Amino acid sequence: MQAASAPRDVIVIGHRGASGERPEHTLAAYDLAIEQGADFIEPDLVPTRDGVLVARHENNITDTTDVADRPEFASRKATKTIDGSKQTGWFTEDLTLAELKTLRAKERLPMLRPDNRAYDGKFDVPTLAEVIALAKQRSAETGRTIGIYPETKHPTYFASIGLPLEPALLAALREAGWDSADAPVFIQSFEVDNLKALAGQTRVPLIQLMAQDGAPADGGAASYAAMATPEGLRAIASYAFGVGPNTAMVTGSGGKPTPLVGDAHAAGLKVHPWTLRAENYFLPMRHKSGIDPRAKGRMADEIAEQLAAGVDGFFTDFPYAGVQARDAMVRRSTAE
Numbered sequence: 001m002q003a004a005s006a007p008r009d010v011i012v013i014g015h016r017g018a019s020g021e022r023p024e025h026t027l028a029a030y031d032l033a034i035e036q037g038a039d040f041i042e043p044d045l046v047p048t049r050d051g052v053l054v055a056r057h058e059n060n061i062t063d064t065t066d067v068a069d070r071p072e073f074a075s076r077k078a079t080k081t082i083d084g085s086k087q088t089g090w091f092t093e094d095l096t097l098a099e100l101k102t103l104r105a106k107e108r109l110p111m112l113r114p115d116n117r118a119y120d121g122k123f124d125v126p127t128l129a130e131v132i133a134l135a136k137q138r139s140a141e142t143g144r145t146i147g148i149y150p151e152t153k154h155p156t157y158f159a160s161i162g163l164p165l166e167p168a169l170l171a172a173l174r175e176a177g178w179d180s181a182d183a184p185v186f187i188q189s190f191e192v193d194n195l196k197a198l199a200g201q202t203r204v205p206l207i208q209l210m211a212q213d214g215a216p217a218d219g220g221a222a223s224y225a226a227m228a229t230p231e232g233l234r235a236i237a238s239y240a241f242g243v244g245p246n247t248a249m250v251t252g253s254g255g256k257p258t259p260l261v262g263d264a265h266a267a268g269l270k271v272h273p274w275t276l277r278a279e280n281y282f283l284p285m286r287h288k289s290g291i292d293p294r295a296k297g298r299m300a301d302e303i304a305e306q307l308a309a310g311v312d313g314f315f316t317d318f319p320y321a322g323v324q325a326r327d328a329m330v331r332r333s334t335a336e
Contacts, residue, residue, distance in 0.1 A: 011313035014038035020317035037323035062089030147184030192220020205241035242270030
């Protein structure tokens with residue numbers, strides 16, 4: 001049985017960096033997350049046409065770069081079906097790294113995060129190698145170990161078009177010297193079979209992501225709901241170090257702990273839920289403040305609920321708030 005982490009050991013993961021305050025998946029967002037005290041920064045990984053891994057939430061970069069305004073790439077617009085979803089736009093796998101580097105990042109949620117638009121056009125799309133270099137540089141400067149928490153996006157789709165993510169990811173980790181069981185790295189995926197394959201190729205801890213609804217795109221399990229049962233969690237423990245559930249799977253609609261954390265710990269798994277965000281739009285009704293979807297609600301209260309449920313870490317777009325909430329819990333536990 002895996003015991004819950006002590007409050008001081010709970011990790012704060014900068015979700016796409018400090019994406020509440022800078023355009024996501026930019027070195028500026030990652031750097032701010034580190035400055036705010038995040039223990040890990042999260043690059044979602046997709047490949048370029050020449051097989052270089054870059055940090056974007058999706059391979060469709062229409063909403064996160066200025067590619068639609070660049071006439072030289074007009075002919076690259078395409079319609080594709082990815083994990084059963086039909087999408088039209090511009091895709092990383094259709095641009096070389098050199099071409100991608102000419103683009104500039106922009107805020108993905110301008111209506112909810114209008115202040116972030118001030119940074120549109122200031123940053124490029126970073127490579128995995130650049131994210132690792134930043135984490136190492138800032139570790140040396142701060143005296144803290146800053147880790148990375150990469151997600152393999154759509155691994156079955158990319159393998160099907162001859163651009164598998166895993167070989168390039170493992171090569172980058174080996175080059176960084178981050179390929180041991182105690183490396184400051186977690187590899188995460190919503191799919192199952194690629195994690196099972198990775199379990200035989202690396203000692204880096206693996207995290208099985210889970211959503212409240214649906215099923216893994218690769219058919220590796222019947223549903224995420226089935227994976228969240230005691231039996232399903234025991235199966236996950238055969239190849240993964242932990243699980244990354246949606247926050248609602250941890251606390252439920254009323255904010256009270258569900259059985260998930262206890263069941264996961266009983267199976268020997270860590271629990272790192274996603275994602276804690278400050279805007280009313282994302283918060284459960286009990287933590288909203290007013291009716292403006294852009295206004296900041298009571299995110300600290302939701303974080304406190306997750307911590308009270310016994311999670312071992314959590315993803316947040318606002319790492320400073322996550323660090324404050326964790327540290328407050330440490331102070332309370334020390335005083336008791």
